[in-house]
Amino acid sequence: MLDAEYRTAVLEEEILGKIESAIKNGNVDQSYANNLLASIAEVVGISGERSALKREFEEFKNEIENVKLRKDMAEAIQMDRISSLLGKADAATSYEDREREYLEKRNFLGRQTLEPLHSFFCPITQDVMADPVETSSGKTYERSAIEKWFTEGQKVCPLTFTTLDTSVLRPNITLRRSIEEWKERNNLVAIVSIKQKLQSNDDQEVLQSLGQLHDLMEEREMHQEWVMLEGYVPVLTGLLGTKNREIRTHTLSILCILAKGSDHNKEKIAEADHALEFIVRSLARQIGESKLALQLLLELSKNNAVRDLIGNIQACIFLLVTTLNSEETEAARDAEELLENLSSLDENVIQMAKANYFKPLLRLLSSGPENVRMAMAATLAEIDLTDHSKLSLFKYGALEPLLRLLKNDDLEVKKVAVKSLQNLSNVPENGLQMIREGAGGPLFEILYRHSLSSPRLREQVAAIIMNLAIATTCQANHEQISLLESEEDIFKFFCLISLTGPEIQKSILLTFLAMCQSPSGVEIRAELRQFSAVQVLVQLCEHDHSTVRANAMKLFCCLTEDGDNTIILEHVGQRCIETLLEVIKESTDVEEIAAAMGIISNLPDDPNITLWLVDSEAVQVISTCLTDGSRNASHRKQITENAIKTLCRFTENLEWQKRVAMAGIIPELVQLLVSGTALMKQSAAISLKQLSESSSSLSCPVKKRGLFSCFAAPVGSCPVHLGICTVESSFCILEANALEPLVRMLGEDDHGVCEASLDALLTLIDGEKLQSGSKVLAEANAIVQIMKLLNSSSGRVQEKTLGALERIFRIVEFKQKYGNSAKMSLVDITQRGSSSMKSQAAKILAQLNILNEQSTYF
Numbered sequence: 001m002l003d004a005e006y007r008t009a010v011l012e013e014e015i016l017g018k019i020e021s022a023i024k025n026g027n028v029d030q031s032y033a034n035n036l037l038a039s040i041a042e043v044v045g046i047s048g049e050r051s052a053l054k055r056e057f058e059e060f061k062n063e064i065e066n067v068k069l070r071k072d073m074a075e076a077i078q079m080d081r082i083s084s085l086l087g088k089a090d091a092a093t094s095y096e097d098r099e100r101e102y103l104e105k106r107n108f109l110g111r112q113t114l115e116p117l118h119s120f121f122c123p124i125t126q127d128v129m130a131d132p133v134e135t136s137s138g139k140t141y142e143r144s145a146i147e148k149w150f151t152e153g154q155k156v157c158p159l160t161f162t163t164l165d166t167s168v169l170r171p172n173i174t175l176r177r178s179i180e181e182w183k184e185r186n187n188l189v190a191i192v193s194i195k196q197k198l199q200s201n202d203d204q205e206v207l208q209s210l211g212q213l214h215d216l217m218e219e220r221e222m223h224q225e226w227v228m229l230e231g232y233v234p235v236l237t238g239l240l241g242t243k244n245r246e247i248r249t250h251t252l253s254i255l256c257i258l259a260k261g262s263d264h265n266k267e268k269i270a271e272a273d274h275a276l277e278f279i280v281r282s283l284a285r286q287i288g289e290s291k292l293a294l295q296l297l298l299e300l301s302k303n304n305a306v307r308d309l310i311g312n313i314q315a316c317i318f319l320l321v322t323t324l325n326s327e328e329t330e331a332a333r334d335a336e337e338l339l340e341n342l343s344s345l346d347e348n349v350i351q352m353a354k355a356n357y358f359k360p361l362l363r364l365l366s367s368g369p370e371n372v373r374m375a376m377a378a379t380l381a382e383i384d385l386t387d388h389s390k391l392s393l394f395k396y397g398a399l400e401p402l403l404r405l406l407k408n409d410d411l412e413v414k415k416v417a418v419k420s421l422q423n424l425s426n427v428p429e430n431g432l433q434m435i436r437e438g439a440g441g442p443l444f445e446i447l448y449r450h451s452l453s454s455p456r457l458r459e460q461v462a463a464i465i466m467n468l469a470i471a472t473t474c475q476a477n478h479e480q481i482s483l484l485e486s487e488e489d490i491f492k493f494f495c496l497i498s499l500t501g502p503e504i505q506k507s508i509l510l511t512f513l514a515m516c517q518s519p520s521g522v523e524i525r526a527e528l529r530q531f532s533a534v535q536v537l538v539q540l541c542e543h544d545h546s547t548v549r550a551n552a553m554k555l556f557c558c559l560t561e562d563g564d565n566t567i568i569l570e571h572v573g574q575r576c577i578e579t580l581l582e583v584i585k586e587s588t589d590v591e592e593i594a595a596a597m598g599i600i601s602n603l604p605d606d607p608n609i610t611l612w613l614v615d616s617e618a619v620q621v622i623s624t625c626l627t628d629g630s631r632n633a634s635h636r637k638q639i640t641e642n643a644i645k646t647l648c649r650f651t652e653n654l655e656w657q658k659r660v661a662m663a664g665i666i667p668e669l670v671q672l673l674v675s676g677t678a679l680m681k682q683s684a685a686i687s688l689k690q691l692s693e694s695s696s697s698l699s700c701p702v703k704k705r706g707l708f709s710c711f712a713a714p715v716g717s718c719p720v721h722l723g724i725c726t727v728e729s730s731f732c733i734l735e736a737n738a739l740e741p742l743v744r745m746l747g748e749d750d751h752g753v754c755e756a757s758l759d760a761l762l763t764l765i766d767g768e769k770l771q772s773g774s775k776v777l778a779e780a781n782a783i784v785q786i787m788k789l790l791n792s793s794s795g796r797v798q799e800k801t802l803g804a805l806e807r808i809f810r811i812v813e814f815k816q817k818y819g820n821s822a823k824m825s826l827v828d829i830t831q832r833g834s835s836s837m838k839s840q841a842a843k844i845l846a847q848l849n850i851l852n853e854q855s856t857y858f
Contacts, residue, residue, distance in 0.1 A: 098229065320342075399437060
């Protein structure tokens with residue numbers, strides 16, 4: 001309280017001092033009067049609004065009349081002086097009154113400047129004086145000039161040469177006022193004349209005139225008012241449309257000065273034709289011009305009426321938001337302040353959000369009135385947002401107020417919140433944050449409770465839940481975030497599939513598909529299989545709605561990956577097989593085709609299932625999948641992998657093998673050995689191995705040469721099977737040119753690929769083919785590659801390699817040629833391998849005469 005009283009007392013003293021100084025010196029302009037009147041209002045405790053100040057001023061003038069009636073003339077004179085002083089303020093007189101006074105004065109003075117009187121010149125400097133002072137000799141000089149005269153040691157008057165009292169320097173107020181009146185008269189005439197020059201077609205003349213006008217306005221604030229009263233604003237704003245950048249820049253600088261003068265000036269600038277459009281256009285130009293335009297808009301925005309107009313100018317808010325990221329820190333700071341001023345209008349806040357500036361929106365969303373919060377939430381629902389923007393919104397607090405709206409009892413409020421969350425939840429980080437902060441509860445509540453009142457709302461909620469589920473597939477390794485916590489939750493949610501329409505069904509299926517691929521996916525898949533989800537999915541595979549059917553296929557495929565054959569066999573019948581194959585043949589959705597083929601590839605190796613597949617021409621369907629190059633490239637890999645994996649079941653039986661060969665699939669398998677993925681190579685090698693196992697029995701013996709056989713062309717026989725082989729008749733991998741790629745695959749990093757290729761190659765040395773097959777392997781450099789597998793990190797591959805070398809080294813030629821190279825690896829296995837491998841390695845070493853057959857390794 002004492003501090004406030006002290007401050008008020010100090011202000012009163014300052015105000016009285018300013019009044020006395022102004023009355024004494026007469027150096028008062030509009031700005032001085034405005035500031036003085038504002039200070040008086042603060043001390044008195046009234047509003048600084050123009051209407052309140054004007055009302056107080058009128059009461060003060062009425063009080064003067066009362067003083068005159070009391071015939072207290074001394075007080076009345078003093079109050080008249082104060083009234084005259086304050087009457088120059090904006091609030092004291094109307095613009096029309098000031099304009100009328102100005103025009104009368106301008107017309108009275110004419111349009112010609114006057115030369116200065118001789119008495120205006122300082123006898124020392126010969127320049128017109130600014131602060132004339134009278135010495136003890138009665139002569140007047142410029143204060144700075146006479147003080148310098150004294151400083152230099154001079155004691156006599158420069159004109160009269162009489163000795164002066166250096167302590168006596170009296171302000172010559174009368175002369176000073178005369179000089180100022182002369183200057184102001186000429187300045188007024190100059191201001192009037194410059195206006196016409198600004199409309200010249202000569203850019204240099206315009207620039208020169210703008211410079212002159214700028215200097216006059218900087219000299220005194222009264223000149224700024226004269227510029228306004230002279231009607232300069234339309235002329236100046238018109239110059240903003242010129243092509244000359246220098247003219248635009250100078251004009252913006254002048255308008256900045258005018259805008260700082262008063263609210264009336266701001267409004268006049270904004271009202272000028274296309275003024276705001278021109279200023280906003282300058283925002284997008286070079287930095288110097290852009291900064292001035294920004295400063296001008298910032299000053300204009302301090303007026304409420306103008307502020308509302310600025311936000312409506314096309315691209316204004318977008319350019320301001322862009323400026324926020326400017327390397328010019330001052331420009332960025334001004335842009336932020338201007339945006340803050342413009343945010344008083346909700347529509348501007350929405351435009352800022354559309355330009356990816358969300359600070360005002362987040363403030364209103366969090367603490368505005370309910371209708372405003374809903375409007376801000378609706379904005380988030382409707383605008384297109386980048387993933388970065390969605391992340392920023394959650395980072396800076398959008399989720400908490402949206403969850404409050406989501407829990408509101410009013411259904412309309414819920415709808416707005418749901419639409420916003422749907423737009424924001426499809427970024428995984430946001431989805432995880434929503435789960436952490438408990439969004440699942442109110443979302444599921446809406447899904448279960450509002451079944452009839454708002455079907456569209458339920459569809460949107462289901463889509464959000466789907467986004468949350470997808471987010472769980474992207475969580476960090478150390479996290480374990482689950483959308484559905486219990487078996488009951490999973491069962492209840494899955495049951496909605498049978499109770500809802502296609503849109504919600506689609507979202508639920510994708511939700512479970514995502515959860516099955518999350519860190520807790522194994523448990524989710526197991527629980528789904530336990531309550532007969534497979535039975536529901538089998539039925540949905542025949543759904544009329546293509547998207548529901550496709551999503552059901554994907555989830556069904558996911559549930560078949562864990563090899564839980566009992567449940568699969570229970571629900572998959574011939575009709576299901578036919579449906580899956582029909583989808584593969586007819587669907588245009590490559591993801592659905594890949595899923596259907598995936599289901600078939602994961603089906604148990606059951607005779608009935610295989611028979612149903614054969615009867616439904618599955619081999620031909622697989623052949624089409626392998627040879628159809630028109631499939632979408634991003635999903636062709638998955639379709640091919642699943643098709644090749646499925647094919648393996650048809651290469652175990654001779655009758656089915658013939659169907660595979662007749663369908664022309666074997667060359668496709670060989671091609672996949674060269675260009676396929678690791679999984680394709682492995683599956684292709686497995687099929688080729690199974691086909692090759694039948695080659696010996698299918699190879700046709702070469703007929704003995706007859707009497708006249710010397711005249712016939714020789715018939716070539718297979719170097720392994722020693723008969724006539726073809727790809728179609730005997731499935732010979734040599735005839736199919738599979739040997740080279742199979743040998744090359746032995747050197748791949750993937751153990752499954754190595755093992756499958758080794759198995760296929762070893763069919764060439766089975767049984768009686770050992771001699772011929774080993775020779776072919778040696779010629780293909782396969783034996784060297786096989787020996788390298790002794791060092792494989794896979795125990796299965798090592799064991800199979802040991803078995804192969806034991807057979808190959810039975811042949812003396814190859815034992816002598818390759819035995820020494822295998823010795824060190826074999827010895828290492830006897831030291832480090834499993835017990836069975838040690839025994840195998842020791843046996844080979846004994847073959848090589850390196851280890852005694854009585855060794856303890858046996």
